[in-house]
Amino acid sequence: MKILVCVKQVPDTSGVVAVNPDGTLDRASMETIINPDDLNAVEAALQIKDETGCKVVVVTMGPPPAEGMLRELEAMGADEAYLISDRVFGGSDTYATSQIIAAALHKIGIEDDDVVMCGRQAIDGDTAQVGPQIAEKLNLPQITYVGDIHKEGNKITCKRMLEDGYMTIEVQTPCLLTCIKELNEPRYMSVGRIMDAYSMPLTVLDNEALKDEPLIDPTTIGLKGSPTNILTSFTPPQKGAGTMLEGNGAETCQKLAGIMADKHII
Amino acid sequence: MDFELSKEHQMLQKLYREVAENEIEPIAAEIDEEERFPSETIPKLAKIGMMGIPWSKEVGGAGSDHVAYAMAIEEIAKKCVTTSTIVAAHTSLCTYPILHFGTEEQIKKYVPDLASGKKLGAFGLTEPEAGTDSAAQQTEAVLDGDHYVLNGTKCFITNASEADVFMVVAMTDKSKGNHGISTFIVEKGMPGFSVGPHEKKMGIRGSATSDLIFEDCIVPKENMLYKEGKGFKVAMNTLDGARVGVAAQAVGVAEGAIDETVKYVKERVQFGRRLSQFQNTQFELADMQARTDAGRLLVLRAAAAKDNNDPMLGYYSAMAKMYCGKNASDVTRRCLQLFGGYGYIRDFPIERMMRDAKITEIYEGTSEVQKIVVSRAMGVK
Numbered sequence: 001m002k003i004l005v006c007v008k009q010v011p012d013t014s015g016v017v018a019v020n021p022d023g024t025l026d027r028a029s030m031e032t033i034i035n036p037d038d039l040n041a042v043e044a045a046l047q048i049k050d051e052t053g054c055k056v057v058v059v060t061m062g063p064p065p066a067e068g069m070l071r072e073l074e075a076m077g078a079d080e081a082y083l084i085s086d087r088v089f090g091g092s093d094t095y096a097t098s099q100i101i102a103a104a105l106h107k108i109g110i111e112d113d114d115v116v117m118c119g120r121q122a123i124d125g126d127t128a129q130v131g132p133q134i135a136e137k138l139n140l141p142q143i144t145y146v147g148d149i150h151k152e153g154n155k156i157t158c159k160r161m162l163e164d165g166y167m168t169i170e171v172q173t174p175c176l177l178t179c180i181k182e183l184n185e186p187r188y189m190s191v192g193r194i195m196d197a198y199s200m201p202l203t204v205l206d207n208e209a210l211k212d213e214p215l216i217d218p219t220t221i222g223l224k225g226s227p228t229n230i231l232t233s234f235t236p237p238q239k240g241a242g243t244m245l246e247g248n249g250a251e252t253c254q255k256l257a258g259i260m261a262d263k264h265i266i
Numbered sequence: 267m268d269f270e271l272s273k274e275h276q277m278l279q280k281l282y283r284e285v286a287e288n289e290i291e292p293i294a295a296e297i298d299e300e301e302r303f304p305s306e307t308i309p310k311l312a313k314i315g316m317m318g319i320p321w322s323k324e325v326g327g328a329g330s331d332h333v334a335y336a337m338a339i340e341e342i343a344k345k346c347v348t349t350s351t352i353v354a355a356h357t358s359l360c361t362y363p364i365l366h367f368g369t370e371e372q373i374k375k376y377v378p379d380l381a382s383g384k385k386l387g388a389f390g391l392t393e394p395e396a397g398t399d400s401a402a403q404q405t406e407a408v409l410d411g412d413h414y415v416l417n418g419t420k421c422f423i424t425n426a427s428e429a430d431v432f433m434v435v436a437m438t439d440k441s442k443g444n445h446g447i448s449t450f451i452v453e454k455g456m457p458g459f460s461v462g463p464h465e466k467k468m469g470i471r472g473s474a475t476s477d478l479i480f481e482d483c484i485v486p487k488e489n490m491l492y493k494e495g496k497g498f499k500v501a502m503n504t505l506d507g508a509r510v511g512v513a514a515q516a517v518g519v520a521e522g523a524i525d526e527t528v529k530y531v532k533e534r535v536q537f538g539r540r541l542s543q544f545q546n547t548q549f550e551l552a553d554m555q556a557r558t559d560a561g562r563l564l565v566l567r568a569a570a571a572k573d574n575n576d577p578m579l580g581y582y583s584a585m586a587k588m589y590c591g592k593n594a595s596d597v598t599r600r601c602l603q604l605f606g607g608y609g610y611i612r613d614f615p616i617e618r619m620m621r622d623a624k625i626t627e628i629y630e631g632t633s634e635v636q637k638i639v640v641s642r643a644m645g646v647k
Contacts, residue, residue, distance in 0.1 A: 068273075068277075071273070071277065072277060072280075075277060075281075188281060188284065188285060188313075188314050189277070189281045189314075190313070190314050190315045190328070191278060191281070191314060191315030191316060191319055191328035191329075191330055191334070191338075192315045192323060192327075192328040192329050192330075194274055194277045194278050194281065194330075195274055195328065195329045195330050196329075197274070197277065198273055198274065
């Protein structure tokens with residue numbers, strides 16, 4: 001049994017968000033982090049590993065520096081890593097991305113008792129589409145917004161967290177789960193594992209490695225093959241500091257009305 | 267010459283910073299205020315492997331090196347010198363001498379629990395009448411059949427009330443001076459061994475400092491570490507390495523104070539300008555950063571010397587401790603001055619950093635002792 005966890009390196013949105021003149025994100029000048037929900041998926045997988053001794057495999061699609069993130073995940077406890085990386089894959093939207101990742105997972109091999117885990121959504125695109133699309137392309141049953149997981153043999157029981165309650169769902173492996181942050185508290189890397197991380201298995205899957213996969217359609221991958229394209233992205237203008245008016249009653253209301261009139265709001 | 271940290275060291279630095287920020291900084295002011303040992307932090311550090319960073323995995327350590335260890339101490343000390351003191355004393359004053367000088371049985375018995383952080387270590391050398399003059403030991407160990415009987419008092423011992431294993435220095439033959447000193451591994455709970463009350467200190471107030479009291483304390487003969495009469499050598503060799511950790515603490519607290527000050531001067535407005543726009547602020551911070559960076563390079567040189575069994579270790583570590591300790595006191599005092607009145611208020615961390623910094627000029631050999639070591643190595647006698 002193994003757990004395949006799909007992860008994404010994303011810009012650290014708590015820092016400065018930089019935008020290129022053409023409107024696309026200037027990713028090179030931004031700090032990167034592991035997408036937070038994906039860390040919860042990794043932790044969930046590692047907890048099952050702690051219990052059962054199964055293997056945890058982390059998979060990402062991204063530029064070559066994403067190797068650093070995979071090494072960190074190996075330092076947390078993952079056993080093996082795959083980096084899907086090729087210029088041909090660059091600029092893929094969720095449709096193209098999920099197709100490529102599904103092809104990679106198929107190539108790695110999904111056994112009867114395997115589980116695929118993803119974070120709920122990435123903090124850069126916020127689409128929450130890639131996980132479910134991977135499941136569709138691989139014909140796997142999927143449970144989204146998972147807040148609790150119990151595995152017993154080939155049966156998994158999950159709590160699917162909704163706004164006003166939760167559903168308890170039972171599913172057979174192989175299946176795909178998307179995880180939310182309430183699921184757990186991701187562990188730290190350990191000093192001992194960091195010392196070993198760079199000698200652990202890491203395989204790069206490029207276009208050459210995946211082109212013969214039946215799920216890959218060369219016309220629907222990369223920027224050109226993506227059905228959706230970003231027209232523009234921008235940093236919203238900052239709002240000015242607000243003004244607090246002290247007191248109550250007619251005098252303050254008159255003052256407020258005066259300010260609004262000055263600004264031609266009324 | 268390459269000043270770039272290895273990939274592993276970079277990843278370790280990231281880990282240490284996360285741990286220091288999430289687990290150590292939030293309680294740093296509280297444990298200082300309440301003079302409370304941070305018991306909750308030690309198991310967390312143990313789980314991550316930070317209680318035995320430089321020791322091999324075979325003996326229960328994390329399998330890293332002293333450069334990684336010094337970096338950890340620096341990152342912890344940036345947020346809380348108390349916590350860095352606990353880790354440093356445990357690692358370099360207790361686990362190290364057992365691992366380096368111990369018999370196979372002693373290593374097997376004590377090191378795995380120490381290196382993995384299941385047990386905490388301490389080191390007892392200083393006595394009321396034997397501070398810098400550490401050869402003037404009064405604690406005596408007398409052989410009586412299959413055990414030694416220890417009598418005497420150690421003072422200012424870090425981790426005293428919290429530790430499980432103690433490295434203790436005692437006289438086995440008073441007539442021989444330095445050559446009559448031996449070292450022993452003492453366990454908590456051994457008959458006749460007790461710990462005195464908590465010392466109220468100026469800084470590192472969460473660190474558990476007290477006396478170790480030996481009243482006809484029975485220590486099995488096999489717990490003598492290394493050879494009879496070679497205890498002074500064990501202690502001095504241990505301190506040569508341990509000073510790397512104290513110097514790293516000093517760099518950490520200086521850098522921590524600079525970080526806090528840089529944040530503050532960008533916010534504080536006086537005379538219609540941010541403090542950071544005044545040339546005095548700019549020059550002060552540039553000078554402090556350069557000195558602190560220089561100190562860090564001395565620490566890394568000493569740590570690398572420890573990893574490479576370089577005979578210059580004692581010289582390098584003494585120089586690092588001498589320079590960085592003074593710098594820590596200077597920098598924290600100057601940073602407090604830039605904070606002005608707010609720096610003197612305990613709601614801000616800067617006064618705690620200034621109080622904590624001072625210890626790095628005192629323990630594990632005062633700055634004056636370091637100057638003796640350095641000048642002797644220079645041939646100036």
